[in-house]
Amino acid sequence: MSPDPEPLISVIAPVYNEGEGVDRFVHRLTEVLAVPGQRHELILIDDGSRDDSWPRVVRQAERDPRVRGIRLSRNFGKEAAMLAGLEHARGDAVIVIDADLQHPPAAIPEMLRRWRAGAHVVEAVKRNRPGQSVPSRLAARLFNAGFTRLTTVELVNATDFRLLSRPALEALLRLPEHSSFFRGTSSWIGYSRDTVGVDIDHREGGASRWTFRALCRLAVNGLTSFTSAPLHLVTVVGVGFAGFAAVLGIQTLVRWLRGGSVAGFPTVILLLLVMGTFILLGLGVIGEYLARIHEEVRGRPRYLVQDRADSGPAAGEPAA
Ligand code: UDP
Numbered sequence: 001m002s003p004d005p006e007p008l009i010s011v012i013a014p015v016y017n018e019g020e021g022v023d024r025f026v027h028r029l030t031e032v033l034a035v036p037g038q039r040h041e042l043i044l045i046d047d048g049s050r051d052d053s054w055p056r057v058v059r060q061a062e063r064d065p066r067v068r069g070i071r072l073s074r075n076f077g078k079e080a081a082m083l084a085g086l087e088h089a090r091g092d093a094v095i096v097i098d099a100d101l102q103h104p105p106a107a108i109p110e111m112l113r114r115w116r117a118g119a120h121v122v123e124a125v126k127r128n129r130p131g132q133s134v135p136s137r138l139a140a141r142l143f144n145a146g147f148t149r150l151t152t153v154e155l156v157n158a159t160d161f162r163l164l165s166r167p168a169l170e171a172l173l174r175l176p177e178h179s180s181f182f183r184g185t186s187s188w189i190g191y192s193r194d195t196v197g198v199d200i201d202h203r204e205g206g207a208s209r210w211t212f213r214a215l216c217r218l219a220v221n222g223l224t225s226f227t228s229a230p231l232h233l234v235t236v237v238g239v240g241f242a243g244f245a246a247v248l249g250i251q252t253l254v255r256w257l258r259g260g261s262v263a264g265f266p267t268v269i270l271l272l273l274v275m276g277t278f279i280l281l282g283l284g285v286i287g288e289y290l291a292r293i294h295e296e297v298r299g300r301p302r303y304l305v306q307d308r309a310d311s312g313p314a315a316g317e318p319a320a
């Protein structure tokens with residue numbers, strides 16, 4: 001799989017307010033990556049951190065030319081940060097990993113072995129989920145199971161910790177959509193794949209950067225970019241209601257023709273409420289898709305680069 005006797009491995013890590021975690025991360029990764037017969041670059045994408053993460057990235061890049069830093073102009077979110085890294089990577093294989101050391105770097109040699117054995121995509125699959133509350137674990141499981149059912153993308157126990165070969169990366173970068181969902185798109189492209197089981201560690205410092213809102217956005221983004229099943233569901237529910245209304249209408253008509261009394265104020269209110277709810281839900285679902293179309297049509301860049309820390313050899317790099 002490796003054309004070069006000394007393949008270049010790019011490791012990409014999004015960094016958002018990781019503070020001293022940056023130094024720990026670079027240290028740990030350099031340990032894992034610095035093996036004979038392989039070159040590496042470590043790309044840290046500062047996703048608009050408000051703490052001293054960027055100066056730390058710069059210092060690391062000055063110390064070691066294999067470390068490269070990219071600073072986004074503001075917080076664009078983890079998906080955009082990962083994309084920035086993928087677009088700037090030069091390696092024959094790229095590995096995306098969290099900078100908080102929750103993804104065990106020790107799994108990287110095994111991922112590289114699978115890549116050398118011919119896999120184009122190597123996914124790290126969670127064997128555990130530490131430090132997650134029962135409701136959030138339940139929500140995640142529900143979403144992943146639903147997503148997997150509605151689409152052809154396997155999400156259960158999936159992580160963003162994955163390796164892509166150069167051809168798989170090129171394929172991924174050809175996807176034009178703006179609100180990307182790395183876990184989904186990197187599965188969608190296909191290519192021969194392999195998995196490696198990992199134990200997710202506890203966070204070494206700070207707290208999770210994900211807010212409930214950001215997670216909801218990610219879920220809606222993921223769903224709307226991979227399936228139009230919710231739209232079909234709205235149609236199906238609408239047809240169901242139409243059928244129900246027809247039956248009810250005929251029944252009422254027959255009763256009236258027979259001279260019976262037509263009563264049922266509560267029934268009317270209840271029906272109104274139920275219908276109203278479904279109409280609003282339907283509008284909401286359509287609105288989500290419309291919003292995505294709007295976003296794609298606007299075609300704004302997915303991230304903007306403010307600064308770079310790159311002391312290594314320059315290469316033709318895409319402009320932000
Ligand atoms: N991250 C980022 N931008 C954000 C949020 C998170 O670049 O807006 C990075 C963060 O620095 C970390 C990774 O994404 O390297 C995963 O974030 P976190 O640990 O908060 O997520 P969790 O582990 O809870 O899924």
Ligand code: MG
Binds near residue numbers: 098100102203208
């Ligand atoms: Mg984390």
